[in-house]
Amino acid sequence: MAYYAKHTEKYTETQCYKLAMRVMWLIRKKGRISTTAFGSETLPEDGGYIMYANHQGKYDTIGIMTSHKKPCSIVIDSVTAKRLIVNQAVDLVKGKRFVRGDIKQQAGEIVRIIKEVKAGRRYIVFPEAGYDDNKNELIEFHAGSFKMALKAQCPIVPVALWDSWKVFYGRSLKPVKSQVHFLKPIAFEEYKEMNTQQICELVKSRIQEKLDELRAATEEARECEKADTLTKSRFLGVYDWSVLLTYVSLCFGILGSCMAIGSKLANAMACLVLSALFEKLNEKFERAKLAKCGAEEHRYGTHADSLSNLICFGVLPCAIGYAVGLDSMIHMVFYTFYIISVVVRLAYFNAKTESEEDSSKKYLIGLPVLSIAILLPVLYLFKDILGSVYQLIMTCIYPIAGISYISSFRIRKPKALEEREELVAQKNEEIEAGDRVNQ
Known part of the structure; x- marks a missing residue:
């Protein structure tokens, strides 16, 4: 050349x-x-x-x-x-x-x-x-x-x-x-x-x-x-990083429940904490994904996250309570109420539209279900100090937490969570606009 x-x-x-x-x-x-x-x-x-x-x-x-x-x-x-x-x-x-x-x-x-x-x-x-x-x-x-x-x-x-x-x-x-x-x-x-x-x-x-x-x-x-993301896949479901972290969190929830049934309380507590950590990590990935994902992916991720939370922060805490020795009929009633409260909260926020008053966007309504992943492990660390009071406190946690989940009191949101809520709101508006066009 x-x-x-x-x-x-x-x-x-x-x-x-x-x-x-x-x-x-x-x-x-x-x-x-x-x-x-x-x-x-x-x-x-x-x-x-x-x-x-x-x-x-x-x-x-x-x-x-x-x-x-x-x-x-x-x-x-x-x-x-x-x-x-x-x-x-x-x-x-x-x-x-x-x-x-x-x-x-x-x-x-x-x-x-x-x-x-x-x-x-x-x-x-x-x-x-x-x-x-x-x-x-x-x-x-x-x-x-x-x-x-x-x-x-x-x-x-x-x-x-x-x-x-x-x-x-x-x-x-x-x-x-x-x-x-x-x-x-x-x-x-x-x-x-x-x-x-x-x-x-x-x-x-x-x-x-x-x-x-x-x-x-x-x-x-x-x-x-x-x-077309969901329909083009060889397998049912979505497998991006955000959803995979949800699956990992769910795995720890299931594993922790099995550990609690086997009376391995320390391992069950560790699984509860790990489930919460992966759930928080999932939120970071979800913020990056929201602007890029389609309507079906967004819906899938929301429902998968809720079902995972039901196992990790609904069923697993009750299994831990049972492993502690809270196995009387009144405890069964408390467990049932607690799990129903988790279902109500998750279903409410899945169905809730973003057309609420502006003040609701800056505040958390009720207590988040992830809070149980802090309460139970912290109590477990002071188990020996609390002695016989430990079981009494554990007994009270389930009905109190259940009521807190479905109550309408407000807590100021962290700034990162506010940003995530704004992205979710934008995505929901896009989905609603798409649904109106399809109709």
Whole structure:
């Protein structure tokens, strides 16, 4: 490639261009890059024209040139052109280098570009003149870059690049997909009465319109994918990190119940604490997941969490109480009341909408069921000190906790929990809106 670039006089323009394309296709293949082109049929059949594209990253030129059927060239910054392979590729396609700050040099290159476009050559220009982690967003277009098209009196082809930034973003080896959209050409007759600023705004608006269209289509596809998450899985259920933590918490709840039945009280208490820890960890993952998950995933996670809590903080505490020796009929009544209170609380907050008064969003209503995972282990630590009073306190805990679960007194929420509630509220509104549309 370097030899071809140094001795372009020995090879035809077609041979040099084919070699450059071969290298670009090799980069695409080895980089596992898939670029889909749209609108190629709208490109002018004859004559020269200039393609004005939004700039997202280093892959932009490769994406356009490998999607463009006919030979074309590029206008590039002289500093960027010094990079390995880029320098040789620019020579092979007879690209033009602009030296920043050198107005005279740039003017000379512009004159040469105008002559070549009039002679039938096609050029790629990035009017943003750079990129700054803008991804699929446009930044300022420079009106001066449109003087070339105005002087050459040639068609302007707006080009919209989508997801081109992903190719060299980060260090992932996953396959990357990008899109190149050749928009409807703007004939010289359409813009000959305009100044460069007006032409700039016209081209930018058309590219922005296409990007908005692609963004809407992408979001719609993402929502459909979220909705199909449960049905596409080989197995019933959801198995993301948040739900897996719920399953782990449930496992400790079941294990703790078995330990309590076997009179291994210390182990049962440890399982109760671990269940609570994994439940709190699940809340952190859930906050990150709420903005991304679909309606079905959200509902599934909510119900799975409630059923897990029923076992871990409803059944397990009663099994611990039974293991302590609280096995009389009155204790059975207390256990029954306690578990029913847990069910009522969990069912209430599952069914509760977020249309309550604003004050309820800043306060916890009643005592959370996880509080039992603090009360029982703390009491167990002071078991020897309390002596015979220990069983009396344990007896009182179940009816008092049950009443606290279903009471309407308010406790100020921690800030992290308030943020989570806001995310849940937003997700519930999305679900309700989706349900109304389906109806």
